[in-house]
Amino acid sequence: MTQNLYHNKTLQWLFYLFAFGVIGAVPLISDDAFLLNQLAVYGVYGMLAVSISLCWGSGGILNMGQAIAFGLGAYCMAMTMQMQTQAEGTIPPFMLNNGLDALPWIWEPFRDTTTGIMLAVLVPTVFYLIFGGIMFTARVSGPFFAILTLATLSAFGTIFVDLQPYTNGVNGISPPGSLNLGETEIDPYSSGAYWFVFGLLVLCTVGAKLINQSRFGLVVRALKDDPERVRFLGYNVAIYETLVYTLSGLIAAIAGCSFAVLTQYVSPAQFDVGFSISIVIWAALGGRNSLIWAMFGAFTVQGAQSYVGDQFLNTWILILGFSFILVVRFLPGGFAGLVEAVLGRVARSDSQTDAASVDFSKAKEAAK
Amino acid sequence: MIGGFFRVENIEKSFGGNKVINGFCLDVAENTLQCLVGPNGAGKTTMIDLISGRQKPDAGKVYLNGDDITGQGEHEISRKGIGRKFQIPAVLKGLTVRENLEVAYSREVNPLRNMFVMKATGCAEKLDEISRQVRLTERLNVEAGLLSHGETQWLEIGMVLMQDPAILLLDEPVAGMTENEIGLTVDILNKLKRTHTIILVEHDMGFVRKIADVVTVLHMGALLAQGSIEDIEKDDRVRAVYLGTEDAH
Numbered sequence: 001m002t003q004n005l006y007h008n009k010t011l012q013w014l015f016y017l018f019a020f021g022v023i024g025a026v027p028l029i030s031d032d033a034f035l036l037n038q039l040a041v042y043g044v045y046g047m048l049a050v051s052i053s054l055c056w057g058s059g060g061i062l063n064m065g066q067a068i069a070f071g072l073g074a075y076c077m078a079m080t081m082q083m084q085t086q087a088e089g090t091i092p093p094f095m096l097n098n099g100l101d102a103l104p105w106i107w108e109p110f111r112d113t114t115t116g117i118m119l120a121v122l123v124p125t126v127f128y129l130i131f132g133g134i135m136f137t138a139r140v141s142g143p144f145f146a147i148l149t150l151a152t153l154s155a156f157g158t159i160f161v162d163l164q165p166y167t168n169g170v171n172g173i174s175p176p177g178s179l180n181l182g183e184t185e186i187d188p189y190s191s192g193a194y195w196f197v198f199g200l201l202v203l204c205t206v207g208a209k210l211i212n213q214s215r216f217g218l219v220v221r222a223l224k225d226d227p228e229r230v231r232f233l234g235y236n237v238a239i240y241e242t243l244v245y246t247l248s249g250l251i252a253a254i255a256g257c258s259f260a261v262l263t264q265y266v267s268p269a270q271f272d273v274g275f276s277i278s279i280v281i282w283a284a285l286g287g288r289n290s291l292i293w294a295m296f297g298a299f300t301v302q303g304a305q306s307y308v309g310d311q312f313l314n315t316w317i318l319i320l321g322f323s324f325i326l327v328v329r330f331l332p333g334g335f336a337g338l339v340e341a342v343l344g345r346v347a348r349s350d351s352q353t354d355a356a357s358v359d360f361s362k363a364k365e366a367a368k
Numbered sequence: 369m370i371g372g373f374f375r376v377e378n379i380e381k382s383f384g385g386n387k388v389i390n391g392f393c394l395d396v397a398e399n400t401l402q403c404l405v406g407p408n409g410a411g412k413t414t415m416i417d418l419i420s421g422r423q424k425p426d427a428g429k430v431y432l433n434g435d436d437i438t439g440q441g442e443h444e445i446s447r448k449g450i451g452r453k454f455q456i457p458a459v460l461k462g463l464t465v466r467e468n469l470e471v472a473y474s475r476e477v478n479p480l481r482n483m484f485v486m487k488a489t490g491c492a493e494k495l496d497e498i499s500r501q502v503r504l505t506e507r508l509n510v511e512a513g514l515l516s517h518g519e520t521q522w523l524e525i526g527m528v529l530m531q532d533p534a535i536l537l538l539d540e541p542v543a544g545m546t547e548n549e550i551g552l553t554v555d556i557l558n559k560l561k562r563t564h565t566i567i568l569v570e571h572d573m574g575f576v577r578k579i580a581d582v583v584t585v586l587h588m589g590a591l592l593a594q595g596s597i598e599d600i601e602k603d604d605r606v607r608a609v610y611l612g613t614e615d616a617h
Contacts, residue, residue: 234446
């Protein structure tokens with residue numbers, strides 16, 4: 001039997017090299033600042049889709065509240081950027097409007113850029129570690145877990161609206177300047193910012209892929225099938241689930257930070273339930289079992305929304321919903337599943353027409 | 369220190385006031401195959417659940433090599449060296465046969481360390497040996513969900529063996545197999561019992577006769593009789609409760 005090329009690990013890495021090569025080369029072709037910024041934001045969406053693919057595709061943990069980590073990361077980053085522009089002793093203007101006369105303690109750590117960025121990554125990750133730990137040791141799973149993440153996300157959105165003096169409520173935070181790292185300013189409309197986000201996207205995707213290929217990833221894929229069985233093999237399933245969920249939160253947190261840097265604006269819309277569910281849809285359309293295809297799913301849907309969706313106005317959401325139904329019904333593996341099936345058919349027709357190649361592959365097996 | 373290799377003492381378990389296991393005791397010697405038999409509802413599978421940690425006993429103790437392992441979590445008991453095969457074969461259907469065996473090779477269970485391991489040391493050799501033992505060398509790249517029923521049973525026995533457990537708990541390993549497959553399984557088990565300790569739950573006395581070193585009869589959650597298959601078949605009480613009900617079928 002000829003191997004399905006889709007499962008060939010070397011080819012998978014070559015495909016990564018090719019895809020990221022193309023994506024990374026964009027600023028060499030275009031210097032349209034608006035386009036670069038927009039594509040970089042797609043990169044952020046790509047990271048989110050990768051994070052969902054890691055916990056839902058690999059671990060079977062359907063997480064509809066991925067915007068929790070995204071929003072927390074984005075807010076912490078925006079707070080850091082806001083404080084960078086604040087002169088010593090002054091506080092952000094919206095606080096004055098809301099009756100505060102001193103910087104609240106929760107803002108204090110963000111005075112320092114390094115601490116602020118570390119918090120932007122750590123706060124969501126630690127939250128996921130604790131939340132996941134509590135849920136998975138209690139063996140909460142499947143739809144129950146999905147609903148709990150959704151409810152928690154919704155609660156976060158409400159809290160951030162309600163704490164107006166600290167978060168500027170529905171208006172959100174819009175830092176007046178872009179992020180400065182030491183002496184360098186990251187201009188969100190530059191190829192530098194594009195490559196910065198691109199680098200993070202590659203790091204997250206390749207890191208997630210390596211984790212998927214490790215023994216940790218093998219156990220995670222096994223517990224997606226049957227957690228009970230894996231427990232009897234001696235693995236502490238709750239810890240594995242918590243960690244894969246936390247890692248996906250870490251990626252979403254990095255996406256949140258990048259988003260704040262690129263858009264210089266955060267609001268409770270980052271905790272929006274609809275947005276959070278659309279992350280799941282990107283991954284489902286692209287193929288949740290494949291990190292890179294989930295990323296393509298995000299690019300496709302968001303790209304289509306920007307360039308085609310405008311013409312359809314509100315009908316766009318119906319088109320999106322309908323295509324989701326079509327994929328679930330006819331392409332459960334998403335685009336990735338389609339590619340896998342096509343390559344599988346090629347492999348089968350090869351082995352039928354070319355008997356010699358079968359013998360050859362058998363001889364190669366035997367020689368191993 | 370409690371003597372003996374594996375020992376179960378006065379285990380009791382009730383479900384909703386209904387006593388299912390009633391002071392059951394068991395001693396198993398190393399490298400023997402001990403069959404747990406009994407009519408439907410005697411509490412055989414419950415006993416396996418209690419030993420492997422899926423259920424916690426209300427009273428009584430379980431000792432392995434003198435260590436008290438009563439009431440620990442499934443993964444802890446598994447790490448102590450008790451491997452279990454389920455009554456309804458539980459393999460990981462979405463993974464290939466090879467991946468199933470690789471997951472079962474659970475020498476290192478620490479998730480953080482496992483993130484940095486691509487190939488476990490010694491796994492390939494063990495996988496080679498075990499897949500030959502359970503006759504699945506030709507099927508390693510097949511998705512486990514596509515195996516025949518008999519192959520699925522063998523794969524699960526293989527998974528338990530990959531764990532290299534001190535004791536194998538096999539719950540009805542030949543259920544649903546063809547005559548031919550049962551014959552092959554008898555060969556596999558008779559080879560295994562020279563080097564492994566096996567506790568096997570079974571219904572079918574014909575199969576028990578071909579493999580058992582010691583037979584333990586469980587009735588109403590308590591030990592009814594224990595001994596060689598010849599002794600058990602001569603025992604009048606066993607005939608009354610077990611073989612008697614068999615005749616009634």
